[in-house]
Amino acid sequence: MPPRRLTATAVENDRTGSETLTLVDTAYRDLRRDIIGGVFAPGQPLRLEVLRARYGLSFSPLREALNRLQSERLVQSAPLRGFSVAPFSAAQMWDAVETRVLVECEALRRAIAAGDDAWEARIVAAFHALNLKTKRLATRTTPPTAEEAQEIETSHYEFHRALIDVCGSPRLLDLADKLYAETERYRQPTLTGRTPKGTPRDVALEHREIMDATLAREEARAIELLAAHYRRTATLVEASLDAK
Amino acid sequence: MPPRRLTATAVENDRTGSETLTLVDTAYRDLRRDIIGGVFAPGQPLRLEVLRARYGLSFSPLREALNRLQSERLVQSAPLRGFSVAPFSAAQMWDAVETRVLVECEALRRAIAAGDDAWEARIVAAFHALNLKTKRLATRTTPPTAEEAQEIETSHYEFHRALIDVCGSPRLLDLADKLYAETERYRQPTLTGRTPKGTPRDVALEHREIMDATLAREEARAIELLAAHYRRTATLVEASLDAK
DNA sequence: AAGATTGATTCTTTCGAAAATCCTTCTAGC
DNA sequence: GCTAGAAGGATTTTCGAAAGAATCAATCTT
Known part of the structure; x- marks a missing residue:
């Protein structure tokens, strides 16, 4: 059986029917919810492998979502050291x-x-x-x-x-x-x-x-x-x- | 001769020496400069293939840079329709x-x-x-x-x-x-x-x-x-x- | 003639692997 | 015993290709 790739419409249009969401959008939405909801502790590193397992996505959409969240100051990143949840202060x-x-x-x-x-x-x-x-x-x-x-x-x-x-x-x-x-x-x-x-x-x-x-x-x-x-x-x- | 991959440090540390920049960072900086400078006209679609040729990068860093620029309202994007320079109004x-x-x-x-x-x-x-x-x-x-x-x-x-x-x-x-x-x-x-x-x-x-x-x-x-x-x-x- | 359908093409999006870098641990030298 | 350096492992970053979706044009139907 050929592995069915998770696609934008396949994932989301089932429910919404109207708007097309890419995997980047869903990754962004889910990550945002979980960070605000405290699922990840402040300061905690967000290892891509862990996120990959949790959300069932590949690196690319995750990285893009994290980039968006960074501009909202919900996550931080240091070059070559990956992303982490923005710490509390x-x-x-x-x-x-x-x-x-x-x-x-x-x-x-x-x-x-x-x-x-x-x-x-x-x-x-x-x-x-x-x-x-x-x-x-x-x-x-x-x-x-x-x-x-x-x-x-x-x-x-x-x-x-x-x-x-x-x-x-x-x-x-x-x-x-x-x-x-x-x-x-x-x-x-x-x-x-x-x-x-x-x-x-x-x-x-x-x-x-x-x-x-x-x-x-x-x-x-x-x-x-x-x-x-x-x-x-x-x-x-x-x-x-x-x-x- | 094995093709030398363009790396973060290989590209930038020659000049700066101090800070490590990833290709995403350089893509972000260059794209931002060119959009502000009017190299790309307002509303113009930013085809990835064109950007790839212009900046000598792969899709991934370009997409991430475009995502950042989107949060600054310098570029727009519609799902599955790619990015474009934010129009003037x-x-x-x-x-x-x-x-x-x-x-x-x-x-x-x-x-x-x-x-x-x-x-x-x-x-x-x-x-x-x-x-x-x-x-x-x-x-x-x-x-x-x-x-x-x-x-x-x-x-x-x-x-x-x-x-x-x-x-x-x-x-x-x-x-x-x-x-x-x-x-x-x-x-x-x-x-x-x-x-x-x-x-x-x-x-x-x-x-x-x-x-x-x-x-x-x-x-x-x-x-x-x-x-x-x-x-x-x-x-x-x-x-x-x-x-x- | 207008609208719908199909097909080819272009482009975006996604994936998984390879390369580069960081971090830890172990070893050698003093 | 302690510091410097090197090897190994973990992680990020980057790449190129494959898959999916949109666009455009041509054909067919009404």
Whole structure:
């Protein structure tokens, strides 16, 4: 039997049907998910042989995917020494967070100036979807499955994205996505651990206030709240980083 | 005679001696230079076979280099349809310019707050180096060679980089570099063409004013001048884009 | 004549192996 | 005992070819 080569369409079009994905794309997507999800520890070398076995791909698509991830600062590389997961450091996290604040606040400013009815509707919808999922999990006693965690994750992303989606700048949105991934990687470890004592936090309330200020077109207030939201998260992450 | 394979060190260490560059690195550097320099026209497909012949490399390093350039928006790619030089459009240029203004103004703000004596010295030195080179060329009648143009280019970059180098944020500096490359590509065609009539411009004076405000730590004024500097360039580029 | 189908060609994408380099360990010399 | 150097193994990087997909043109059908 001739060995069937894994091809772009053979792998992906089964499910999507619409978009053609190359193996580079799938490698990129999977690697990104696993790095953000903490499957590979920060600083850990990413041996090509290991990745090859894990994802069932050849070197070429893996290397290309790693190159893309490098430009997002999720992986590092030294010439002739291969790739490794970007290490954790408080300084790097703060740089990512502050850059994110700069980018997303500017994007929010423009979105507030340009947003229409559909924009408002999408924000409200995303907010409710996120809240529903969060509450549904909070009332249960069993810990969330990986899939459920991923869903919350996505809803969280959708909400923040809905705020700025109409800002009109492809570059700002692209940057926001990359910085989201970077900071999310730092947030991940704190999700499983307990919250630091003495700092109760109502994330849902923070989201509501951001949404209210945005829909009321109170630009200055919305920006201030959004920045505070991200910095508060960063402070908590930093505390849990130090605790280790 | 066994064919000697082109290796990283064999190619580059002859000159640099210090750093090891892989073929991917050289491919990236050369392609980037040629795309910015306008060797390949905007929108032009980048056939791998052509690149292979031009740079004397195999597919793998070329593809990886193109992947990196894609994340800088210098090249585009569609699945199974290969790579092409990012096309020109006024909207894209303005997005790049406005993002650059956002990033560099923030970086300049921080640099002014953090800059020390060495920072000031480097700015002054870069300013003089740029001015010397520009004046030397202006007094001549013969048009500048490609090498001289490249030197001016580099000096120009050095000056703007010197302003913000101490801002303390790797991400902002990285973004500034990428956006510089992107906008430089648009500026390139206007260099050879004549300047639009009726708009005499003293770039050297603009640079001096930016430098003076920066060294005087007049944050608001420095930022305003820098932003105006970039937007003025963009306006001229736009005019020459429309002219075609 | 317009549209669909087939076939040839061009190009991208993927693979696996070979070459080059790095890293560890072992040996020899002092 | 300790350092320098060399051999061996592990890993990355590069190559060339093979496979798959898109494009273009010609033919056939309606």
